[in-house]
Amino acid sequence: MSRPLQPIPVDLTGKRVVVTGASAGIGHEAALELARLGADVTVVARSAAKAAATIDALVARGAARVRLAGEHADLGRLAEVRALGDRLATSHPRLDVLINNAGCYPGQRVITAEGLEEAWVTNVLAYEALTTRLHDSVRAARGRIVYTASTMAGDLDVDDLDWARRGWNGIKAYRQSKQANRMLAWAWARRLEGSGATINVAHPGGVRTNIAHRQRGLWGVLNRLAFLTQRSPRMGGDVLVWLAASPEVVGSAGFYKDRLAIPCQWRDDVDAQERLWALCQQQLGVR
Numbered sequence: 534m535s536r537p538l539q540p541i542p543v544d545l546t547g548k549r550v551v552v553t554g555a556s557a558g559i560g561h562e563a564a565l566e567l568a569r570l571g572a573d574v575t576v577v578a579r580s581a582a583k584a585a586a587t588i589d590a591l592v593a594r595g596a597a598r599v600r601l602a603g604e605h606a607d608l609g610r611l612a613e614v615r616a617l618g619d620r621l622a623t624s625h626p627r628l629d630v631l632i633n634n635a636g637c638y639p640g641q642r643v644i645t646a647e648g649l650e651e652a653w654v655t656n657v658l659a660y661e662a663l664t665t666r667l668h669d670s671v672r673a674a675r676g677r678i679v680y681t682a683s684t685m686a687g688d689l690d691v692d693d694l695d696w697a698r699r700g701w702n703g704i705k706a707y708r709q710s711k712q713a714n715r716m717l718a719w720a721w722a723r724r725l726e727g728s729g730a731t732i733n734v735a736h737p738g739g740v741r742t743n744i745a746h747r748q749r750g751l752w753g754v755l756n757r758l759a760f761l762t763q764r765s766p767r768m769g770g771d772v773l774v775w776l777a778a779s780p781e782v783v784g785s786a787g788f789y790k791d792r793l794a795i796p797c798q799w800r801d802d803v804d805a806q807e808r809l810w811a812l813c814q815q816q817l818g819v820r
């Protein structure tokens with residue numbers, strides 16, 4: 534499933550970009566393309582070793598080493614995400630692009646040492662922690678925030694985010710997190726209004742990545758069979774690159790696949806978005 538990708542006519546020399554989940558899959562391809570377009574890209578990976586390996590892999594594929602920096606954090610641990618946010622805020626008082634992309638699709642219900650369900654903290658609270666800490670830097674650059682979400686979304690229950698009451702199910706936990714990504718982006722868009730900074734949300738399509746590698750049994754097999762019909766990570770990452778870099782993107786609060794706006798069924802419920810935003814800030818311990 535491939536279509537030719539139109540080049541994005543932009544020179545990002547001097548632009549500073551942070552990409553989470555850059556060690557693999559969609560984020561890796563987006564980081565590569567943004568570096569090729571000239572941006573100074575900070576790749577965020579799970580560990581220092583993975584960040585170094587990511588830089589080596591990107592350089593081997595044509596990115597210039599001088600334009601790459603590595604950062605690391607386990608994004609499933611809020612303490613590490615907070616420390617990462619502090620380091621990035623210091624190193625990037627102006628940030629042109631923040632791409633919150635790292636995500637997981639757990640194979641079992643994991644409650645972290647911090648008492649949070651893994652998909653929720655990695656896929657949602659890590660995005661929120663970084664956006665909360667870095668939005669001033671993005672405002673300073675009149676820059677762009679991109680959230681990687683999905684049309685595989687739904688099942689959000691703010692009274693049972695950690696699935697203590699409902700039976701845990703990997704698909705539902707993933708869907709819940711991806712619904713929240715969109716609702717929270719719309720809440721951030723209101724906060725960024727008039728600042729010159731924007732936030733948009735990407736759906737990369739069904740992409741041949743390792744996201745489902747923890748799924749077991751028949752479901753694991755089906756996920757691997759889906760590779761037959763899925764698009765390449767390069768193709769999936771294109772919408773992130775376009776949202777991050779293209780002069781065609783002028784607005785905020787859009788949901789895009791293949792560089793085209795697509796509908797979001799949670800767009801109009803502002804009260805629910807604001808309640809969720811406040812709840813996440815509370816979980817992050819932000820006053």
Ligand SMILES: NC(=O)c1ccc[n+]([C@@H]2O[C@H](COP(=O)([O-])OP(=O)(O)OC[C@H]3O[C@@H](n4cnc5c(N)ncnc54)[C@H](OP(=O)(O)O)[C@@H]3O)[C@@H](O)[C@H]2O)c1
Pocket residue numbers: 553554555556557558559560578579583606607608609610634635636637655681682683684736737738739740741742743744745
């Ligand atoms: N693949 C699809 O069909 C699809 C469709 C729609 C949306 N998406 C979204 O696209 C995004 C990227 O996923 P992908 O498909 O590219 O999957 P992937 O190949 O598994 O990449 C996920 C990235 O996130 C990182 N990550 C996960 N948990 C982390 C943690 N606790 N700490 C630090 N880094 C962590 C991974 O690092 P490690 O390698 O160290 O785990 C990896 O770099 C996700 O937000 C996903 O929800 C994917």
